[in-house]
Amino acid sequence: MRTIRLRHAADFAEWRDAARTLLLGGVAPHEVDWRQSEEGLFGEEAPPPPVAPSPRVPPSFLELARAVICHGDPARHELLYRMIARLQVEPHLLSDAMDRDVVAARRLEKAVRRDAHKMTAFVRFRETPAPEGARRRFVAWFEPEHHIVARTAPFFARRFADMDWMILTPRGSASLTGETLRTSEEPAPKPDLSDPTDALWLTYYRNIFNPARLKVKAMMAEMPKKYWANLPEAALIPELIAGAPARVAAMAEQILREAPAFHARLQARAPVEPELPSQGLAGLREQARNCTRCPLHCQATQTVFGEGPDQAKLMIVGEQPGDQEDLQGRPFVGPAGQVFDDAMRAAGLDRSAAYVTNAVKHFKYELRGKRRIHQSPDAGEVEHCRWWLNQEIQLIQPRLVVAMGRTAVAALTGQTPKLADLRGRVHALDPGRAMIATVHPSYLLRLPDAAARGRETARFHEDLAAARDWLSAAG
Structure with a gap:
């Protein structure tokens, strides 16, 4: 049994190099024990790889593996190594949608992509003091399910390139200072964040909430409760849901009122459908x-x-x-x-x-x-x-x-x-x-x-x- 100790939780290049060496050495998937550790790449000294061509895999597998490696499942390394070994004799493996390994990998990929999407949607920055003349600084706290910080950081670097920021999570952190983007896998402590503009944001959120279009199940599917703790507007949601029926009734009551005088002038300016002429x-x-x-x-x-x-x-x-x-x-x-x-x-x-x-x-x-x-x-x-x-x-x-x-x-x-x-x-x-x-x-x-x-x-x-x-x- 070979024990492979990976230094990083979601470093695709590190796993790829280890998998390539094992595969060229003829090590079967069931003979490898994948672990995460800071003690070095290999648990025992690895023999030099034999002189042989590098394993070949389709580009679609590389894309899949880069996402799966970010999942929190401890068995993900073993799954990917088993798939890469199978691809050497089953080149069309990924096209078999019913294969057990393919199904498992797609499930992990979907979870990672969803977690990354939720991070881009639910990160809330708070401004922190910055030296005079420096760029504005912001800090955010997020709790992802998987190791997606490094994967998602470039999105924030493109979106918020005009400010310095830091995103802290229990699974690492990302920061942008000037044009330099840095990521780390070190767990970060939760900061004590407060922002005077939170009250303004809550006022805005309360006023754009449309009770007539409320669909609680759809809202819960898009904004699960596990994310509410770090969303300032989440405190308003129970109140807004409870008051929705009364607000809808009030909106219906307003419809019965006479429209302001200027509405008639606007309606008069609207294009009128011409009548069909009698001359054919x-x-x-x-x-x-x-x-x-x-x-x-x-x-x-x-x-x-x-x-x-x-x-x-x-x-x-x-x-x-x-x-x-x-x-x-x-x-x-x-x-x-x-x-x-x-x-x-x-x-x-x-x-x-x-x-x-x-x-x-x-x-x-x-x-x-x-x-x-x-x-x-x-x-x-x-x-x-x-x-x-x-x-x-x-x-x-x-x-x-x-x-x-x-x-x-x-x-x-x-x-x-x-x-x-x-x-x-x-x-x-x-x-x-x-x-x-x-x-x-x-x-x-x-x-x-x-x-x-x-x-x-x-x-x-x-x-x-x-x-x-x-x-x-x-x-």
Whole structure:
């Protein structure tokens, strides 16, 4: 039996060097007694390792081992050494989610990561006196379950780089002085901490507490009681929970009161949904000329509305106008429009018989010199324009809608799935109406590789041909 005495509780490099020497020496996992001690690395003199290649393990094991080594379980060193020995003959060991050693290691890893997360969430610094002209100084006390101080210290160094601080725990300490980060495994005594700003923090916490959204079980899961002793706001929690029902009732009582006078003026300034014009599509197009539902109208030259027959079986929906569309006031007349026209002809579809429009009616761009560079509309802008698109659909009553690009799919369905998951199939949009999703023609123009552009263009033609076949079958 070999006794290995490790000087540090959570030093991955120390354990790795010992495990490598043992493995190269042919020492089986059951022949090693791992212990933590200050008496040196090995309990007895280790023979020089034999001339052999270093053991190989996947990078995922190293990441796993760095976390597991921080756990407080005394058997963690034995577990990791057993796994590294098995990996030499079972290279795919980590992919076996049901293996006993893998399950045990993942459990320890999860506990360490959770403990580190709780440390980043529940450390509370208190300011201490600092010499005049020096950086502000802060001290915190925390009680982790595992040896995570050194693992978590870099987070605090990045987050609080503008001050000097020290975090003390029963499992070691970490400190930042200037740009120097230091850690130690020496247990630290609990300091007597007080901060005059605690009262201000409690006042803030009491006022941001929302009793109407109180979920005690969820709160206890995120903030277990074992952390309460070092959280100043924890003293308020029982009182706030007990008083929540009464506060909710008081909030409901306030709802019945008459709103202040200025609320009416604010409501009057809010955008009002325009009414559907009685003149049909022509009236809707005229109404859209003055659309100010979102800020995009401020920079665009004009509204680019859809065009086509009032009663079309096929509707084409793109993303938004481009530079040429914005200047001419018509959809799909620029470079992407030429690709679209070619594809329509190749599929045997007549553009003049289809209604062609966009999900967003104004051109969104970034000015670079004299060029206007296209920018994708965000979710809010798409949502604002959905009203116009929905009215177009209600008036046109198409049998089939071809959505070109993710923005068009989002405007039609209110969802943002991956385009690849929808492409190549017909989807029900409304009762009696279907949708086919494909790429936007501008995507084809952006492909740098000619071969890839050719393949994707052929697929685009196939998607439009599928729309033609569906319309033919539907009659």
